[in-house]
């Protein structure tokens with residue numbers, strides 16, 4: 001460098017052109033030399049790195065597009081098609097998908113010659129459609145394949161109606177008549193449908209009321225009995241069978257049980273009244289095959305004449321299904337209905353995990369960075385923490401189950417919930433243990449990013465604070481931590497993203513297929529950290545691999561995945577927004 | 592801070608001198624008039640040339656036989672230095688000579704550095720600074736410090752100024768506001784920021800930030816103000832303002848100021864100490880140091896012949 005720079009100074013007498021000429025000659029020489037080496041050109045590296053980026057971006061976009069498209073179309077109402085097969089069998093339902101396949105030779109040989117020729121012309125490939133025919137209670141199946149060569153034709157019957165029910169899955173048929181108190185009040189599809197519209201809302205309202213009674217009121221009463229029983233049992237454990245306390249508790253229990261039985265009877269009476277009122281309204285449907293089926297209006301979640309829907313009707317149906325999906329509980333082994341408990345569980349678990357992991361991680365990194373003296377010990381600890389991030393998550397699940405659930409939870413049960421043993425209270429998977437397990441799993445993420453943030457706080461800030469007579473802790477609290485907060489938030493964001501998507505450890509420490517109660521509700525003490533909970537990630541797994549009605553569950557897998565992605569993205573966006581707000585505070589106008 | 596090639600050259604010569612100092616132990620040269628830089632560098636307990644007029648002042652800080660090591664590297668050699676109360680004392684010398692180190696030893700902010708150890712002592716109003724029983728936090732509260740680069744905290748102007756009161760747990764809003772206004776006025780910043788004292792301090796210009804740091808330093812009414820090249824990161828206009836401010840603060844506070852800039856030292860200070868390679872070479876009234884130094888190296892340095 002020095003020679004090239006000095007040269008013009010050393011030759012002041014030389015005319016400018018000569019200098020310039022010699023310089024460009026030098027440049028040329030250098031360029032030629034570069035041409036000989038591929039790597040020196042830089043372009044291959046540009047292509048390589050750019051290509052890597054493109055591959056990553058394409059993969060992400062493809063994945064997101066797949067999930068978004070598949071997840072978004074699930075709730076869009078499809079027309080109901082009626083197929084008539086060559087043997088005059090009739091199938092009616094929604095076409096869920098189609099494919100081309102190679103019919104087996106046995107099937108092929110039984111076909112007429114012209115069809116065989118057609119398939120042969122197509123190199124042995126035939127086309128078929130999968131029709132969701134529903135009516136499981138009548139036919140014992142949800143789906144039928146309809147091969148093109150087997151079908152005479154298809155029509156869109158005007159009054160083909162889709163009915164989503166509380167149980168047995170969907171029903172496809174035409175409204176035939178409408179019964180009130182067993183008397184026919186309408187006997188054309190149109191009139192029956194009008195009656196259905198007229199009464200359905202009020203019937204469903206009564207049905208919800210009934211469910212509320214079953215869930216909340218009966219629950220409340222049975223909690224009273226349980227409580228009294230537990231007290232009786234603890235009195236027995238503490239004071240013995242012949243003690244006064246035990247006898248008192250026993251008397252108390254008997255009194256409460258008697259009270260509750262009266263309350264039960266009353267609630268049951270109310271329920272029966274509601275049921276009886278609802279049972280008055282019956283919709284009679286006729287399947288495409290001509291079978292009649294009487295459906296209680298209370299059983300019907302939603303019904304619509306699919307082939308008569310205009311765009312507005314389709315949109316409102318679509319939105320109503322989304323709303324049900326987001327706000328309701330699942331039915332039909334999770335393949336229908338909503339995922340609200342899973343959303344709730346996911347968010348609650350993630351938030352509790354963040355609340356646990358962030359302070360813990362920040363304290364640990366404060367010690368590592370601010371208090372500990374650098375040395376082999378600290379390096380070892382740091383390496384161990386970094387390696388913790390690479391441990392497979394199921395290992396954390398096993399640890400959580402073995403340590404949190406069995407050891408810690410078991411001890412808590414022994415000490416505080418002795419009366420309800422052998423039924424575990426804390427000694428089994430639950431929200432708290434799941435959150436703790438994931439907190440442990442995400443701890444390295446928080447520690448590493450917090451440490452980086454702490455290290456990035458300029459020494460001049462600390463010195464300024466010490467110079468004002470602040471102690472170490474005052475400096476950390478007032479200067480270092482606020483400055484490091486955006487970094488801490490980054491850690492929290494990464495931890496949340498990792499924690500919210502984790503499924504494997506949750507299966508061991510508390511996520512369940514169907515949780516009867518939410519982990520946070522209006523019953524004292526409001527947060528029931530010991531309860532098992534539903535989780536969207538686990539829900540996806542359950543739908544995809546554990547469902548009896550796999551075909552019907554498949555679209556829900558995508559929809560739930562979409563929702564999970566949205567929730568994780570939302571939690572992240574929230575944290576990123578928070579971080580941006582914090583960062584803005586530290587932007588200096590710098591001179 | 593631009594590096595100046597001449598300075599770099601002097602650095603290289605001094606390093607080689609250090610090596611010779613380690614091998615050959617030279618005693619105090621007798622002939623003070625013919626003293627050379629090499630002789631100073633070779634001498635481990637160089638006796639500083641301290642002008643008599645200093646002994647007539649009351650000293651607030653008294654540095655006594657002070658030595659300091661960063662690990663095994665000695666950075667200060669046997670410094671003896673009284674600092675006059677209510678006056679501005681400038682520390683000058685080539686870069687790396689230990690000015691900052693000495694300044695930072697006064698409020699013991701150097702304690703935070705690993706592997707640092709010291710010998711000798713300093714006295715503040717007659718009490719030891721380095722005694723084991725001294726509460727460092729309390730000590731630092733008696734001194735304000737201003738750093739080379741403005742380092743306002745990322746909070747509002749108000750919170751910056753009252754920081755030292757806040758950490759003492761002062762909650763009374765009236766007191767805080769009064770202190771804030773007094774300190775900002777003291778730092779000649781009040782008029783510029785009085786309408787936005789609750790806005791972020793990071794929105795101020797560099798010069799304003801530095802004056803804010805001075806306001807922060809004088810908020811707790813310290814006995815001594817320590818300034819480490821307070822103008823080196825500022826433009827000439829901001830520098831002028833800070834110099835005027837130092838002029839105003841003189842008398843009220845004892846100011847110990849490191850500076851790189853000879854004019855600044857001559858304009859702003861009453862006393863000037865010239866340091867070289869961790870030794871205090873000559874120390875006296877600024878006018879004498881600049882016009883009539885006793886030692887040849889001082890004269891060379893003041894007149895820009897090296898450093």
Ligand SMILES: Nc1ncnc2c1ncn2[C@@H]1O[C@H](COP(=O)(O)OP(=O)(O)O)[C@@H](O)[C@H]1O
Pocket residue numbers: 661664666684685686687688689690691692693704
């Ligand atoms: N934290 C430190 N660790 C080790 N050596 C240091 C440290 N700070 C300063 N020094 C050394 O001490 C000497 C004096 O430094 P300093 O006081 O900053 O000089 P000045 O402020 O006069 O330019 C220099 O040689 C420098 O390299």
Ligand SMILES: [Mg+2]
Pocket residue numbers: 690691692819
């Ligand atoms: Mg310095």
